[in-house]
Amino acid sequence: MIAYVTVGADDLARAKRFYTAFLPPLGYSLTEGPEGLSFCLPVAPGQRPVSPDFYVKPPFDGAAATAGNGCMVAFEAGSQKAVRSLHAAALVAGGTCEGAPGFRAAYSADFYVGYLRDPQGNKIALFSSNPEEPGRDG
Template sequence: MIAYVTVGADDIALAKRFYSAFLPALEYTLEEGPEGLSFALPVPKGRTPFLPDFYVKPTFDGHPASAGNGSMVAFEARNQNQVRDLHAAALAAGGTNEGQPGFRDAYGPQFFVGYLRDPQGNKIALFSSDPTDPARDE
């Protein structure tokens, strides 16, 4: 099980603006400290934490942060409309479009996804595979 995912950022304020545009809508809460941003899902009393947490941090070595070639973090939305809305909000908050929300031929009839990059260049996917949403025509 993945416990947490960390991406680097040189401008934490810009990263906060970007990630705060969509992660709270997916129920992530934000804790901000001198070490960066920590996003986590709320933990109901008496339950174990939902994983993974998502961290946005400056680099430990002091060199500029860089996006991994082939790396991507995917966040699940409730439905196709939420994918569209959150993709648009993330773009308005400084993201770059890497693929408009829609179906992708390779992923099945219910998989609806939009791609973008955060201000640092990290690739992000917002997806839904809700079986109650309309499927792609086959």
């Protein structure tokens, strides 16, 4: 099980603006500290987390943050409409489009996805695979 994912950021204010455009609507709460931004989903008392936490932090070595080539973090939204809305909000909040929301021929018929880059260049996917919504072929 993945416990957490961390991406680097040189400008935490820009990163905060970008990530708070879509993570809180997906249920994540934000905790800020001198070490960076921590986004977590709620966990019932006495339970273990089932989804990983997401951290945005300056690199510990003090060097500039860089985006990994081939690395991507995906966040699940509840519907295709939510993917479109959150993708648009992330663009307004400083992200860049890496692929407009829609279906991709290479994926299953109900996998609806939009791709972004955060202000640091990290690749982010927002997707829905809700079987109750029309699929690519429906």
